[in-house]
Amino acid sequence: MARTGHEGRSEKQGRKRSSQPPLLEWISAGVGLLLTLAVLGALTWEGLAGSNGAPPAVEAMISRITPVRAGYVVEIELRNRSSATAAAVEIEGELIRSDGTTATSTATVDYVPGESTRNAGLFFEDDPRRHRLEVRALGFAEP
Amino acid sequence: MASRAASAHPNKKYAIGLARAFGGAIIFGLPNLMTMxxxxxxxxLDRTRLVLFLLVNFAILVGLSRFSGFEExxxxxxxxxxxxxxxxxxxIASAATLAVFGILLPGMSLGEIVGKIAVQSVPASFGAIIARRQMGDKTDGEKDDEHDVAERRGAYGWQLFLMVAGALFLAFNLAPTEEMILIGFKMSPWHGIALVLLSVLILHAFVYGVGFAGQEQPPEGSGFWRLLISYTIAGYGIALLVSLYVLWTFGRLDGADLTQIASITGVLAFPSAVGAAIARLVV
Incomplete structure (x- = not known):
């Protein structure tokens, strides 16, 4: 019964609602506006401060060496100092023993996004801490 | 007391609409949220093109709100x-889902995190805005309002707009995948022509079969040829343009020659045409 009365007014209420949206609508729209501006702002800022065609610059650093059953794991941190993304980044670690012989291990990382870090690992049989170990990023492809 | 009840009621109704919107965002967002x-x-993605696309998306949202937002x-x-x-x-729905999947991690740069969310926010917000019509049960009052909405939907301009929205949504879902280019390579020119004809045929079947929302009869003077030209061919034109725009946004056309552009656009125009065709049913 009460329902019928309510629906009789629904037309007017509809008009009224259009001039005064519920509080929750203002709150959600406000949150939406903040998020919209935040996303647009961050992307625009990144676009303006962006690479301007500068190529990716990926550095490889040893972050940790862990002995495991089959040898040693050398964990590598790749840091891209440019804002351009590097894809298919190949890294190589070269272990140089005191007698001049070397052991080489490589790994490939799918993506190192701009201004970001990614981690990878290389396996060696000898303890890299007792020999000289050089790691470097060999190359990349454009995404 | 009465005024309190009156002010609480629309808020509650709006909250239900919001919950539906989250449901719609997840449903429409999932295929992209789970695609690497x-x-x-x-x-x-190029930042200028991404920002431009977000603005286009926002304009589409405002337009869709005209006849299917989660509030009348x-x-x-x-x-x-x-x-x-x-x-x-x-x-919010995209960020939460990506965070749970472990795609957003603390060590990532702000640009990477915002970019990932921004890409996903497009289909998710599309789902959010059409959720009411898809999931809402309608009261009698809403059915009355639906009549007005249906009249609005009947206008030719809105019909074209709906086709743009539908084409954009499906094109956005498919354009990023490598398969668009691969299919383009696999097809001979004859396959390409067959695909164009198939796209037009499907679009026309929907235009002709589904009829026109809010109108008992098709628009006056709309014989077979009239419908074919002003809806189907116009719709396929929209599908082609939308495909071209989405491919450009994703950088798929960079460095491609004219024949390659034509073939990729033709491939993507197929789902775009289907999207344009079913938009009037879904939205």
């Missing part, structure tokens, strides 16, 4: 509020 090409695009709208102001809320829902 979409995550990668988040960090390497009577003014442009409300459409704007509706679109903002839907975009907010899209961002």
């Amino acid at each position: 090409e979409m995550w990668f695009l988040g960090f390497y 709208t009577a003014s442009v102001k409300e459409d704007l509020l509706d679109a903002l809320a839907a975009y907010g829902v899209g961002v």
Whole structure:
């Protein structure tokens, strides 16, 4: 019964609602506006401060060496100092023993996004801490 | 007491609409949220093109709010509020889902995180805004309003707009995948022509078979040829343009020659045409 009365007014209420949206609508729209501006702002800022065609610059650093059953794991941190993304980044670690012989291990990382870090690992049989170990990023492809 | 009840009621109703919007955002967002090409695009997509696409998306949201937002709208102001809320829902739903998947991690740069969310927010906000019509049960009052909405939907301009929205949504879902280019390579020119004809045929079947929302009869003077030209061919034109625009946004046309552009666009125009065709049913 009460329902019928309510629906009789629904037309007017509809008009009224259009001039005064519920509080929750203002709150959600406000949150939406903040998020919209935040996303647009961050992307625009990144676009303006962006690479301007500068190529990716990926550095490889040893972050940790862990002995495991089959040898040693050398964990590598790749840091891209440019804002351009590097894809298919190949890294190589070269272990140089005191007698001049070397052991080489490589790994490939799918993506190192701009201004970001990614981690990878290389396996060696000898303890890299007792020999000289050089790691470097060999190359990349454009995404 | 009575005034309190009156002010609590619309808020509660709106809260239910918001919950539906989150549901819609997840449903429409999931195929992209669980596609790795979409995550990668988040960090390497050209920023100017991404921002432009977000603005286009927002305009589409405002337009869609005209006849299917999660609140009935009577003014442009409300459409704007509706679109903002839907975009907010899209961002929150995308960010939450990506975070749970472990795609967003603390060590990542702000650009990477925002980019990943921004790409996903497009289909998610689309789902949020059309959720009401898809999931809402309608009261009698809403059915009355539906009549007005249906009349609005009947206008030719809106029909074209709906086709743009539908084409954009499906094109956005498919354009990032490597398969678009691969299919282009696999097809001979004859396959390409067959695909174009198939696209037009499907589009026309929907235009002709589904009829026109809010109208008992097709628009006056609309014989077979009239419908074919003003809806089907116009719709396929929209599908082609939308495909071209989405491919450009994703950088798929960079360095491609004219024949390659034509073949990829033709491939993507197929789902775009289907999207344009079914938009009137879904939205």
